[in-house]
Amino acid sequence: MTHQSTMLRLATAGSVDDGKSTLVGRLLHDSKAILADQWDAVERISRDRGLTGADLALLTDGLRAEREQGITIDVAYRYFATEKRSFVLADCPGHVQYTRNTVTGASTADVVVLLVDARKGVVEQTRRHLAVAALLRVPHVILAVNKIDLVDDAEARFLEVAAGAAEVALGLGLADLRAIPVSALHGDNVVDRSATTSWYSGPSLLEVLESLPVGEVSDGEARLPVQLVIRPQGAVRPGADPDFRGYAGRLDSGVLRRGDEVQVLPSGRRTRVAGLWLGDRNIEEAAAPQSVTVELDDDIDVSRGDVISAVTAAPAVREFTATLTWLADTPLRPGARLLLKHGTRTVPVIIRALTGRLDLDALEQHATDVLSLNDIGAVELVAAEPLPVLPYAVSRHGGAFLLLDPSDGNTLAAGLVAG
Known part of the structure; x- marks a missing residue:
């Protein structure tokens, strides 16, 4: 399978009014991914507002509050395809208040398209979104320098903004950042290359998206978090064996084969794979990201939240360090007792210490006793x-x-295990 035929997950990010929703609308419209009735509705609402042209942002701003305020609040997911590739697109909010939504949208992305207003350049929220992309190990970041039609000496301004973002990306350890001058309103360099920016000889945004390589999740050690234990009395079970007991889940990484030696975490008990089922079909091997049911040779204790993994995988641990993006109004301090949700397992945890806070200006960790x-x-x-x-x-x-907050289950932070 070629890279061009694989599905790409992308997320948009940027500050308020940088034009994310308009860019997404332009991308969908110019790639002919909009149904006729959807376009008719956009044109009708735009006319009702007294606009002379269609407001492309209406294609993604689906909540009433978003349409009324002219901002994106929730992550809007869109699915579209070209002849070369299919896409899952997450249009993320730009307001600092909704950073948590941006973390959600970018957490599964292969590429983040980060918009910057050419008139404003790199601002604090640009730095924050680059930091989020770096922490989430997003493989590719595209800097879309938008509203390039509104600045004088566009080439010089584009190079200045691109250099500023590249400096921040370098400090954060982002390996792949590429910049494109665009006008989401007029469509310059979004789907088609524009003669308006004759000084720019690079590809359009869509051309880059169609050609980016996508890593295979089948790489690495086998790892299957157990979602469901399938017992003989269950209504759903593969095969016809009345004594069947299987463990269903989706392979996060690697390949499992019949006969492989595996361990069950956190207990560390070892056994072998006796059988693999894809639906009601018995198979010899499964590769990530397939969802399968695993039979084991030994009748050992395996529950929802356990992980069936290669025997070479690291053992389970109780103490570890991590990086947090704090998403709650109530600040975090050492000694806080919270719940940690990892895969399908939720356990109580204590914050033993805060060891630093990232300064978005200096791109350095500073000592702190609170995260806000x-x-x-x-x-x-x-x-x-x-x-x-x-x-x-x-x-x-x-x-x-x-x-999570143990009192109401609300999400307080997104965390990444250090190492």
Whole structure:
């Protein structure tokens, strides 16, 4: 399978009024991914507002509050395809208040399209979104320097903005940042290359998106978080064996084969794969990201939230360090008792220490004893029971977790295991 035929997950980010929703609307419209009735509705609403042309942002701003305020509040997901590739697109909010939504949208992205208003350049929210992309190990970032038609000496301004963003990206360790001058309103360099920017000889945004390589999640050690234990008395079970017991889940990484020796985390008990089922079909091997049911040779204790993994995988741990994006109005301090959700497992944890907060201007960690809303900081955690975590740099699935409020279950932070 070629890279061009694989599905690409992309997320948009940027500050308020940088034109994210308009860019997404332009991308959908010019790539002919809009149904006729959807376009008719956009044109009708635009006329009712007294606009002379169609407001492309209406294609993604679906909530009433978004349409009334002219801002994006929630993550809007869109699916579209070209002849070369299919896409899942997450249009994320730009307002600092909704940084948590941006973290959600970017957490599974292969590429983040980061918009910057050519007139404003790199601002604090640009730095924050670059930091989020770096922490989430997003493989590619495209800097879309928007509203390039509204600045004098566009080429010089584009190069200045691109250089400023590249400096920030370098400080954060982002390996792949490429810049494109665009006008979302007029469509310059969004789907088609524009003669208006004759000084720019690079590809359009869509051309880059169609050609970016996508990593295979089948790489790495086998790892299957158990979602469901299928017992003989269950209504759903593959095969016809009345004594069947299987463990269903989606492979996060790697390949499982019949006969493989595996371990069950957090207990560390070892056994072998006796059988693999894809629906009601018996198969010899499964590769990520397939959802399968696993039979084991031994009748050992396996529950929802456990992980069936290669025997070479790291053991479960109770103490580890992590980076947090704090998403709550109530600040975080050492000693806080919270819930940690990792995959399908939720356990109590204590924040033993705060070891630093990222300064978005200096791009350095500073000592701190508190994390406030939208801060990014390093912490030491102690869990009530062992967790099968992996460093986020090794596994985006095994290294990601959420911190929850034990009183109401609300999400307080997105966390990444250090290592």
